[in-house]
Amino acid sequence: MTEAELDRLYPEHLATLMRRADAALAATGFEALEIRAGTPPLRFLDDQDYPFKVNPHFKAWVPLEDHPGCVLLYTPGRTPTILFHQPEDYWYASPPLPEGGWTRQVELVPLRSQADADAYRRRLGRTAVIAPPESAAGTEAERLNPAALLTRLHYERAVKTPYEIACMRRATEIGVRGHLAAVEAFRAGACEFAIHHRYLEACGQREEEMPYNCIVAHNEHAATLHYQRLDRIAPRQRRSLLIDAGAQFRGYAADITRSHAAESSAYADLVDALDQAQRSLCGEVRAGRDFRDIHRLAHRAIGEVLREAGVLRISVDDAIERAVTTVFFPHGIGHLLGLQVHDVGGVLADADGHENERPPGHPYLRLTRRLEPGVVVTVEPGIYFIDSLLAAARRDQRGDAIDWERVDALRPYGGARIEDNVVTTSAAPVNLTRESFASAAA
Numbered sequence: 128m129t130e131a132e133l134d135r136l137y138p139e140h141l142a143t144l145m146r147r148a149d150a151a152l153a154a155t156g157f158e159a160l161e162i163r164a165g166t167p168p169l170r171f172l173d174d175q176d177y178p179f180k181v182n183p184h185f186k187a188w189v190p191l192e193d194h195p196g197c198v199l200l201y202t203p204g205r206t207p208t209i210l211f212h213q214p215e216d217y218w219y220a221s222p223p224l225p226e227g228g229w230t231r232q233v234e235l236v237p238l239r240s241q242a243d244a245d246a247y248r249r250r251l252g253r254t255a256v257i258a259p260p261e262s263a264a265g266t267e268a269e270r271l272n273p274a275a276l277l278t279r280l281h282y283e284r285a286v287k288t289p290y291e292i293a294c295m296r297r298a299t300e301i302g303v304r305g306h307l308a309a310v311e312a313f314r315a316g317a318c319e320f321a322i323h324h325r326y327l328e329a330c331g332q333r334e335e336e337m338p339y340n341c342i343v344a345h346n347e348h349a350a351t352l353h354y355q356r357l358d359r360i361a362p363r364q365r366r367s368l369l370i371d372a373g374a375q376f377r378g379y380a381a382d383i384t385r386s387h388a389a390e391s392s393a394y395a396d397l398v399d400a401l402d403q404a405q406r407s408l409c410g411e412v413r414a415g416r417d418f419r420d421i422h423r424l425a426h427r428a429i430g431e432v433l434r435e436a437g438v439l440r441i442s443v444d445d446a447i448e449r450a451v452t453t454v455f456f457p458h459g460i461g462h463l464l465g466l467q468v469h470d471v472g473g474v475l476a477d478a479d480g481h482e483n484e485r486p487p488g489h490p491y492l493r494l495t496r497r498l499e500p501g502v503v504v505t506v507e508p509g510i511y512f513i514d515s516l517l518a519a520a521r522r523d524q525r526g527d528a529i530d531w532e533r534v535d536a537l538r539p540y541g542g543a544r545i546e547d548n549v550v551t552t553s554a555a556p557v558n559l560t561r562e563s564f565a566s567a568a569a
Contacts, residue, residue: 147280349369407428
């Protein structure tokens, strides 16, 4: 999709945000909305900032990801105003006013200092402020991030506009380029650090522009779910690679995981079986479906893979009943995706803040809602050989359910995870990740 096509989708996206804001303001007694992009915090005992991460509520309205100090002002019935921070500074480059087609839908006002914003604030009525807590001052704290208003906005945010889905498709295409480059580097014998940088290069994005820290894990490292280190030396024996890495486009995230075997092995067979199970689970992403049911199906699918691999000595039903599948699959099957990788509102039952409970024994499931058209989710089953969880299972009543010889053979590979980004529609789901891989291969 071209920039011109995205710009044609943006006005309706903005109109949707305005309708949602109008309803939230009316329900909570506010007359206007102020959303601050935020500023990067200063490092302790230093004169340098941490990398800037924009307030997600701000980038929902306008595609400005790297512009600290900007402010959005909105009053129902009026065009949104963007106070665009352009400080006079010879230490850092002052940003030019943006020129994209989306700018015709808002009022852009240069802002030389934060004090200049006060003149615009005085024109507003009782204003709700959405901003990092440290930016509040004095009585303003009473109007900062009102819970009832945020809950309404977060609940509605789960349903993406066509513009947002188009942005996420572009982010996915960028991430797929990175994954293809990463696996090529893995096949060539690169270390985790080099694979990571090859990924960034292929995506054309800096590390701080990524929606989350890339996970690049060789061998046993894949058993750490959020493995955060990057070895500078390649392992003596390359057995496996798990890479969980995304990308951003106009502030919207992609979240993709792939697992690769260095050569034919029982682990390679496990990855193939997990991939087939994952494809089947993606097909369950349909309007009206309770996501908790998909999570339960994932445990059955993983149990079947483990049974076929010879890891389970008991039936799949017994493995689920005795919580044996959680030894190998301890996290949730997926989460909402959008402006944030783990997008907000995943457990909300309604706009008033009531919540849907997580299934007993599954505390890490981030999404418990019933799916609607426009909701974008990740589907990410995994099988891991985590020493602490295996040790606990060996000690308790689950030890006889597991073939420990098979586990010992697979433990050096760490684990496997396959993750796609899937759009709920009124018909069949749309798998952004598989479509992007297919297009890249064409």
